[in-house]
Amino acid sequence: MKKLAVLVLLILTIGAVFAQEEMLYPFEKFKTTIDNYQPEGYFLMSCENYETEFSAIYMKGFEGILTISFLSEENIDFDETAESFTLNKQKAYYIEEETDDGMFGTLIVEFPKYKMYCIIMEAPIVNEETKARLISRFEQLKF
Numbered sequence: 001m002k003k004l005a006v007l008v009l010l011i012l013t014i015g016a017v018f019a020q021e022e023m024l025y026p027f028e029k030f031k032t033t034i035d036n037y038q039p040e041g042y043f044l045m046s047c048e049n050y051e052t053e054f055s056a057i058y059m060k061g062f063e064g065i066l067t068i069s070f071l072s073e074e075n076i077d078f079d080e081t082a083e084s085f086t087l088n089k090q091k092a093y094y095i096e097e098e099t100d101d102g103m104f105g106t107l108i109v110e111f112p113k114y115k116m117y118c119i120i121m122e123a124p125i126v127n128e129e130t131k132a133r134l135i136s137r138f139e140q141l142k143f
Contacts, residue, residue, distance in 0.1 A: 025070050025114040025143070030054045033141055034068065042066055068141070069119045076117050078108060087135060094131050105130035107138060118143055 027049045034047045034056040042058035052072040059065055082093040093108040104123030111118060120134050 023113075023115050024052065024072065025054070025111060025116050025118075027054050030056075030070060030143075033143060037068075037141055039066060039137065063124075065121075065123050066137075067119070067121045068137075069121075070111070070114075070116050071119060073115045073117070076108075076119075078106075082108070087138065094134070096125065096130070105134055107131070107134035109138060111143070 031047055031049075031054075034044070038044075039058060042060045042064075045057045045059050047056040048054070053069065053075055055067060055069040057065065057067050078093065078095065082095040084091065084093050086092065087109055091110045095106045095108070097104055097106070102124035104121055105125050106119060106121045109118045109120075118138065120137055122130060122134060122137075
């Protein structure tokens with residue numbers, strides 16, 4: 001009986017691990033999308049997989065940065081008082097924030113099927129069209 005209980009526990013644990021892996025957005029799909037995306041004026045510096053977080057960093061010389069990331073629900077903490085709206089039938093948020101390095105804009109889009117968020121951040125903000133530009137970038141990526 002004890003062996004059966006251990007076997008059942010092992011099967012449940014393995015099942016939970018596979019279920020957790022299946023919940024995440026596939027890194028291979030993320031990387032393929034990033035490899036096929038070339039925002040004007042930017043060059044890709046890195047595309048990394050940190051198990052529950054994927055991140056691509058684009059640079060525009062010393063003038064700007066664009067990051068595209070996927071984070072699991074457990075790894076994200078943002079002010080939900082941010083401007084919220086629907087984007088392609090998904091809940092989305094837009095945040096503008098000022099730091100010592102200037103203003104930056106962030107688009108956050110929920111992917112509830114994968115229990116992850118897509119986050120696109122661009123700095124510095126150079127005009128009033130940052131939100132529209134980030135939405136356009138998200139739509140071009142076709143995640």
